[in-house]
Amino acid sequence: MTTRRDSGAETRDRLIEAAAETLKTQGYAGTSARTIAKAAGVNSALVFYHFGGVDPLLLAALDRSSEERMRAHRETVAGATTLEELVEAATRVYRADMEGGHITLFSELVGASIARPELRAEIVKRADPWIDFVEQTLDRVIGGSPLARLLPPRDVAYAAITFYLGVNLFTHLDADRTRTEALFGLAARVAPRARLLTLRMPRRRRPASTESPE
Amino acid sequence: MTTRRDSGAETRDRLIEAAAETLKTQGYAGTSARTIAKAAGVNSALVFYHFGGVDPLLLAALDRSSEERMRAHRETVAGATTLEELVEAATRVYRADMEGGHITLFSELVGASIARPELRAEIVKRADPWIDFVEQTLDRVIGGSPLARLLPPRDVAYAAITFYLGVNLFTHLDADRTRTEALFGLAARVAPRARLLTLRMPRRRRPASTESPE
DNA sequence: GAACGGTTTAATCGAGCGATTAAACCGTAT
DNA sequence: ATACGGTTTAATCGCTCGATTAAACCGTTC
Numbered sequence A, B: 001m002t003t004r005r006d007s008g009a010e011t012r013d014r015l016i017e018a019a020a021e022t023l024k025t026q027g028y029a030g031t032s033a034r035t036i037a038k039a040a041g042v043n044s045a046l047v048f049y050h051f052g053g054v055d056p057l058l059l060a061a062l063d064r065s066s067e068e069r070m071r072a073h074r075e076t077v078a079g080a081t082t083l084e085e086l087v088e089a090a091t092r093v094y095r096a097d098m099e100g101g102h103i104t105l106f107s108e109l110v111g112a113s114i115a116r117p118e119l120r121a122e123i124v125k126r127a128d129p130w131i132d133f134v135e136q137t138l139d140r141v142i143g144g145s146p147l148a149r150l151l152p153p154r155d156v157a158y159a160a161i162t163f164y165l166g167v168n169l170f171t172h173l174d175a176d177r178t179r180t181e182a183l184f185g186l187a188a189r190v191a192p193r194a195r196l197l198t199l200r201m202p203r204r205r206r207p208a209s210t211e212s213p214e
Numbered sequence C: 001g002a003a004c005g006g007t008t009t010a011a012t013c014g015a016g017c018g019a020t021t022a023a024a025c026c027g028t029a030t
Numbered sequence D: 001a002t003a004c005g006g007t008t009t010a011a012t013c014g015c016t017c018g019a020t021t022a023a024a025c026c027g028t029t030c
Helices: A007-026 A033-040 A045-051 A054-078 A083-100 A102-115 A117-142 A146-150 A153-172 A178-203 B007-026 B033-040 B045-051 B054-078 B083-100 B102-115 B117-142 B146-150 B153-172 B178-200
Strands: none
Touching: A007 A033, A007 A045, A007 A054, A007 A102, A007 B102, A033 A045, A033 A054, A045 A054, A054 A083, A054 A102, A054 A117, A083 A102, A083 A117, A083 A153, A083 A178, A102 A117, A102 A153, A102 B007, A102 B102, A102 B153, A117 A146, A117 A153, A146 B178, A153 A178, A153 B102, A153 B153, A153 B178, A178 B146, A178 B153, B007 B033, B007 B045, B007 B054, B007 B102, B033 B045, B033 B054, B045 B054, B054 B083, B054 B102, B054 B117, B083 B102, B083 B117, B083 B153, B083 B178, B102 B117, B102 B153, B117 B146, B117 B153, B153 B178
C-alpha cells in the first residue's frame, strides 16, 4: 500500500538503483542527474530534492553496493582457515565483484575524485573498511606465522586493494575476458603452493652469511 | 628561427604538453578543448584544427608519454638478469611512472573508454605493447625455469598491468603516500626471496603422486 | 470538505561543452 | 608589390550540464 506521502522512499530506491547502473555502464563522465533520472523513470529535479546533488546520490549508490558486498564477502571468507583456502575465497570475491559491477562503481568514483577534493575524502572514508577487512582476514589466517613477518597483513591489504582497483580498468581492455580469466587461472595455480610457504619457509634456517656476492 | 608557416609544430607541441598536464591534474571529466587550450595559452579552435578533436589530442599525449616511458623502461630493465634484479627494476619503473604521472595518463583514458567504444579500441592498441614488453622481459629472466611453468610470463604480465593500473587509483586514496610507500617496501622485502624460488623449487622433485586429492 | 505538507512536475537560468566558420594574420614564393 | 596558403582568431551554433523555482499533485488529518 504505497501512499503518496511515503512514496519518496521508493523514488530514492529507484534513483539509487539507476545511479549504480548508469555509473557502471556509462562511467562517471556519462553520468548526470538527467541520465540517472531517465534511467529511473523519474523527474531529474528529484535527484536534488532527495539527495541534494549528483555526487551524494552516487555515494549513496556506492554505500548500498558496499554494504551488500561486504556482507557477502565476510561470509565467503569466514570459512577459510588456510592461506590456500583464503586465496580461493579471494578469487571468488574478485570474480563476484567484477561481474556484479561493484568494482566499477568503486573505481569510477575513485577516478572521479581526482579533480574533486571534497569527493575524495568521502571515497577514502569508504575504502578504509575494505582495507581493514582484508588486513583482519589475513591476520586471522597467517597472523603469527613467519610468512606474516615477510608479508605484513596491512601491506598486503594495500596491495590487494590496489590490484582490486586495477581489475576494473584491466577488464575494459579485455573485451572477451580471456585475459581476465588468465588472471583467475594464475591465482588458482598459485593457491596450492601458498600454503607450502607458510609451512616450509620457517624450516629453512641456514646461516645466510655466504649466500651471494651479488 | 620560427616562421609563421611552420609555427604549427610548436603549437601542436604545446597542446600535447598541456593535454597531458590537464588530464593528470583534472581527470578526464575535467579535460576539455577549452581547458587544454587555456593551459597551452592557445586558441581552443586549434585543438580541432591540429588534431581533429579532443580525444585524438589526448591519445597523442598518451603516445608521446608512452614512447618516452617505454624507452626509459627498456633501459632500466635491460640489466636485470635475475628475478630479484627484475623486481627491483620493476619497482623503479612503477615509481617513475607514478611520480611522472604516466600511470594517470594511461588509466584515465582506460577509464574514459568505458563509455566510448571507439576510444577503447585505440587504448587497447596502446596497451598491448606494454603487455608484450612485460611478457618478453619475464621470459628472458625466468623463461625455461620451473617457475615459468607455475607463473606463465604472459599471465604474470596481465597481473602486472592490472596492478599497474590500480596503482594510479590507489595513490589517490592515499594523499600522504605512506600506503604507497608500504607497497614499495613490500616489493623490496619480497624481492630477495624471489630468486630463491627460481633456484630451489626445481630441486624439490619428489614423486608428487600422493600430493593432494583436490 | 478544507487545510496541510511531503512529493512531483515543467520551466527556466547561467555556464561550459564540442565543433564550425569567416575573416584576419603573416611569412613566403612569384 | 602582390598573391598564396598554412595558421590563428573571435564569434557563433546547438547542446547538455547542475541547480533552482513556482506551481501542481494528492494522501492525510482535522
